[in-house]
Amino acid sequence: xxxxxxxxxxxxxxxxxxxxxxxxxxxxxxxxxxxxxxxxxxxxxxxxxxxxxxxxxxxxxxxxxxxxxxxxxxxxxxxxxxxxxxxxxxxxxxxxxxxxxxxxxxxxxxxxxxxxxxxxxxxxxxxxxxxxxxxxxxxxxxxxxxxxxxxxxxxxxxxxxxxxxxxxxxxxxxxxxxxxxxxxxxxxxxxxxxxxxxxxxxxxxxxxxxxxxxxxxxxxxxxxxxxxxxxxxxxxxxxxxxxxxxxxxxxxxxxxxxxxxxxxxxxxxxxxxxxxxxxxxxxxxxxxxxxxxxxxxxxxxxxxxxxxxxxxxxxxxxxxxxxxxxxxxxxxxxxxxxxxxxxxxxxxxxxxxxxxxxxxxxxxxxxxxxxxxxxxxxxxxxxxxxxxxxxxxxxxxxxxxxxxxxxxxx
Amino acid sequence: xxxxxxxxxxxxxxxxxxxxxxxxxxxxxxxxxxxxxxxxxxxxxxxxxxxxxxxxxxxxxxxxxxxxxxxxxxxxxxxxxxxxxxxxxxxxxxxxxxxxxxxxxxxxxxxxxxxxxxxxxxxxxxxxxxxxxxxxxxxxxxxxxxxxxxxxxxxxxxxxxxxxxxxxxxxxxx
Numbered sequence: 153x154x155x156x157x158x159x160x161x162x163x164x165x166x167x168x169x170x171x172x173x174x175x176x177x178x179x180x181x182x183x184x185x186x187x188x189x190x191x192x193x194x195x196x197x198x199x200x201x202x203x204x205x206x207x208x209x210x211x212x213x214x215x216x217x218x219x220x221x222x223x224x225x226x227x228x229x230x231x232x233x234x235x236x237x238x239x240x241x242x243x244x245x246x247x248x249x250x251x252x253x254x255x256x257x258x259x260x261x262x263x264x265x266x267x268x269x270x271x272x273x274x275x276x277x278x279x280x281x282x283x284x285x286x287x288x289x290x291x292x293x294x295x296x297x298x299x300x301x302x303x304x305x306x307x308x309x310x311x312x313x314x315x316x317x318x319x320x321x322x323x324x325x326x327x328x329x330x331x332x333x334x335x336x337x338x339x340x341x342x343x344x345x346x347x348x349x350x351x352x353x354x355x356x357x358x359x360x361x362x363x364x365x366x367x368x369x370x371x372x373x374x375x376x377x378x379x380x381x382x383x384x385x386x387x388x389x390x391x392x393x394x395x396x397x398x399x400x401x402x403x404x405x406x407x408x409x410x411x412x413x414x415x416x417x418x419x420x421x422x423x424x425x426x427x428x429x430x431x432x433x434x435x436x437x438x439x440x441x442x443x444x445x446x447x448x449x450x451x452x453x454x455x456x457x458x459x460x461x462x463x464x465x466x467x468x469x470x471x472x473x474x475x476x477x478x479x480x481x482x483x484x485x486x487x488x489x490x491x492x493x494x495x496x497x498x499x500x501x502x503x504x505x506x507x508x509x510x511x512x513x514x515x516x517x518x519x520x521x522x523x524x525x526x527x528x529x530x531x532x533x534x535x536x537x538x539x540x541x542x543x544x545x546x547x548x549x550x551x552x553x554x555x556x557x558x559x560x561x562x
Numbered sequence: 563x564x565x566x567x568x569x570x571x572x573x574x575x576x577x578x579x580x581x582x583x584x585x586x587x588x589x590x591x592x593x594x595x596x597x598x599x600x601x602x603x604x605x606x607x608x609x610x611x612x613x614x615x616x617x618x619x620x621x622x623x624x625x626x627x628x629x630x631x632x633x634x635x636x637x638x639x640x641x642x643x644x645x646x647x648x649x650x651x652x653x654x655x656x657x658x659x660x661x662x663x664x665x666x667x668x669x670x671x672x673x674x675x676x677x678x679x680x681x682x683x684x685x686x687x688x689x690x691x692x693x694x695x696x697x698x699x700x701x702x703x704x705x706x707x708x709x710x711x712x713x714x715x716x717x718x719x720x721x722x723x724x725x726x727x728x729x730x731x732x733x734x735x736x
Contacts, residue, residue: 157594170642172592177646178653179585180597180699185654187578192666192680194572196735199728205575210703212579217586217707224591236595238696238705240712245701248694249716252687253723257731259683260666263691264599264699266684267644268651273663275673276680283684284600285607290685291692292608292624302693311709323709335576351574360576556595558640 154385156230159554185268192260192269192276194349199257202347204338211331215324219367222324226374228385232320233452233481234555242305259283309449321372328368332361379445383479390478394471397547400489401461403498404544409459410435411537415550416458418451420444422473423464423492427518429525433495434534436463444473448480456483456553463488463495465516483551493519499540500532570658586707595639596704600688600697602644604628608635668735679734694719 160169187209188194197203224230256262261269261280269277295302313323335353342350377385393399401409409417419436421428428438439447451460460482464470470487477485488495497505500520513519528534572578589597605628612619612629619625628635635641655661667676691697694716696705702720705713 156591158592160593170639173639173642174646174649176585176589176593176597177643177648178650179646180582180589180643181647181650181652182654183578183582183585183650184647185651185660186573186658187575187582188572190651190655190660191572193668193735196668199724200732200735208575209579209582210698212576213582213586213703214706216580216583217590217703218709220583220587221590221707224587230591234594235590235708236704237708237710238701238713240710240715241695242712242715245694245712245716246719248690248692249701249719250723250726251690251693252697253720253725254727255683255686255690256720256724257683257727258734259680259687260735261680261683261687262599262698263603263687264597264647264697266687267599267647268655269666271648271651272655272661275663275665276667276676279677280680280684280687281603283681283686284603284688284691285684286681287685287688287690288600288604288607288692289611289688291689292611292622295624295692296622307711310711312711312714313709315711320709351572353576354574357576360580554594556593558595558601558638 154228154231154234156224157234157554157556159552162552180264181268181271184265185272188349189265190268190272190274190277192274192280195262195265196257196260197347197349201341201345203350204342205350207338208335211334215328215331215364218324218327219364219371222320222376223367223371223374226321226371226376228377231481232376233448236556236558237309237311239453240305240307240310241303242307244302244304255287309453319372320376321368321374325365325368325372328364332365379476379479382481383475386479390475394474397489399474399486399547400467401486401547402489402544403495404540404542405546405548406461406488406495407499407535407537407540407542408544409461409548414457416455418454418458418460420447420460420462420473421464421492422462422469423516423518426525427465427492429527430518430522431492431496431520431526431530432528432533433463433492434528436528441469441473441476444476445480448477448482451477451482452480452555456557457550458484459548459550460485461488462486464491465493465518466491469516481555483553483555484548486548496520496532498542499535500530504532569660569662572658582703583707586703590704590708593639596700596708597643598640598696598700598704599644599647600691601638601640601700602642602647603688604692605635605638605641606644668733670733670736676734 198206225232259280263284266277266280270281313320409415420439421432421436422441462470462473474487508521510521608628619629665673665676701713702717
């Protein structure tokens with residue numbers, strides 16, 4: 153398992169984790185202030201082409217961070233799946249961005265920079281922060297009137313490489329090259345407008361750009377780990393769990409989980425659609441093996457009390473799905489012990505079990521005959537937990553959720 | 563209060579940008595979350611609202627999420643990050659001898675005018691940041707580095723919005 157990002161609360165306790173965030177904040181504030189971002193005139197000069205500092209700082213930061221993030225990921229040091237990527241709500245984001253752009257010109261700051269302006273005694277910064285608080289207050293009071301718009305054009309965790317259909321390495325390299333070209337343009341613009349605060353690129357800028365491009369190329373060549381690579385990295389420790397059957401949940405335990413108000417079970421049925429239509433457990437989602445990996449981001453995003461249980465007719469396909477999800481770092485994934493066949497044997501009643509068994513069914517085939525495609529309308533799809541009080545060995549141990557539930561914006 | 567007898571110059575923007583990029587990377591690398599500002603301010607505000615009008619919090623779904631029942635809105639990592647940002651700004655300002663009670667503005671407007679515009683601009687920023695689910699730090703910088711489609715669209719919208727109206731407000735910054 154990749155070591156980073158760390159589970160800070162698990163490692164240092166709540167207080168310790170907060171101290172780390174405080175220190176990261178201090179580093180953030182120091183870089184913003186020393187960049188000149190506590191000064192509204194310098195910030196505003198960006199939009200009159202006098203000092204392209206906002207643009208230079210922001211895009212140098214983005215290309216440096218992006219290159220390091222994906223390099224760390226391709227080297228197996230950090231798990232990109234566990235990193236917060238703001239979900240895309242396209243139109244609210246664009247409209248909010250336009251409003252903020254106007255706010256920037258009128259007020260001279262953005263929220264982050266106004267904090268360091270406040271810290272260094274800039275009265276306009278202090279007043280701006282009060283304005284931000286008022287704006288946030290107003291938003292909280294009015295959002296109910298346009299909640300539909302605010303929640304519209306939701307695309308989930310959606311990245312540029314997915315949009316463009318190219319690799320992460322290629323997008324990072326593209327952004328690095330694009331930003332460097334724009335820096336060159338920014339230098340030309342500043343030279344012609346002769347702003348008094350503008351600072352030229354240092355002499356080492358060209359070699360530094362070369363280093364960054366080289367890193368981005370290395371990143372492109374190594375490539376991001378795919379599902380198979382990710383499984384290989386955890387195979388040794390996870391295979392033990394399969395061999396010990398520590399992740400196989402009995403039908404009895406699953407029934408208790410389905411009736412446990414403290415847990416949020418997600419049932420994933422990977423069988424062929426025909427079998428799913430014949431019979432499936434109430435609430436189970438049909439998801440063929442080919443679509444399992446794509447569902448990982450959504451499963452990681454679920455609340456911390458979510459338990460994912462994968463199932464097939466027997467166990468081999470479900471075990472395959474389990475490996476894929478584990479490799480993608482989905483927490484709390486289990487396999488239905490004996491599969492749907494075993495579930496039906498447990499809950500369909502003596503008569504059904506006696507009369508409906510299909511003799512000589514193959515591995516991963518539905519072992520029971522149904523007269524119609526009943527789906528979840530069969531009584532065994534939703535057994536009454538009080539009618540079946542079967543003892544079981546509890547296998548589910550909830551692990552702490554490692555992926556952050558929020559990003560830079562709380 | 564005037565500690566800035568000899569104000570030191572700001573860092574070269576590329577140096578500052580590389581430093582900021584490394585801080586952003588470390589934030590992601592260590593915690594999995596990026597940087598931000600508006601979320602912390604939001605929660606501090608809700609904390610105050612919860613003291614003044616707790617029954618109002620329970621009426622508004624947006625606030626309920628952060629402060630309903632016994633939930634303490636300050637019990638979030640982003641609040642600590644925001645407090646740290648203010649301290650960091652102060653430390654860097656003290657080192658650079660740039661801590662000074664002053665109003666920074668263009669030459670053609672008065673202090674009160676600058677303050678009114680700062681408040682209005684701040685209100686637009688605060689409103690827009692919540693609408694976009696993040697500010698320039700959280701959405702733009704952090705989401706941009708993480709290659710989120712929405713964050714890049716957002717970032718272009720911010721620059722577009724600012725450049726579109728810059729000419730009309732040029733008197734503020736001359």
